[in-house]
Amino acid sequence: MKEKNKMHCPVCSNTYKLSDKVILDINNTVFHIECFNHQFSPKQLGIFIEVIAGNEIFHEFLPVS
C-alpha cells in the first residue's frame, strides 16, 4: 500500500482523521474546530474529507479509493 501524505493540525500536531470536524481559514490552513483560535476568518467549516475534497489544492491528501 502506497504511503500517502498526511495532514496534521498545526495547533495540536495530530494527524487528521477523515471524519474530524475542521475549519479552513482564509489562508487555506486547516484546523480542528476545537483548535481554531479565531485569529483568522474561517472560510469553510466541515468534516475533513469534505473540506479537502472540495479544495483542489488539498487533493494530494485524498485517500486512494
Ligand SMILES: [Zn+2]
Ligand atoms: Zn488540532
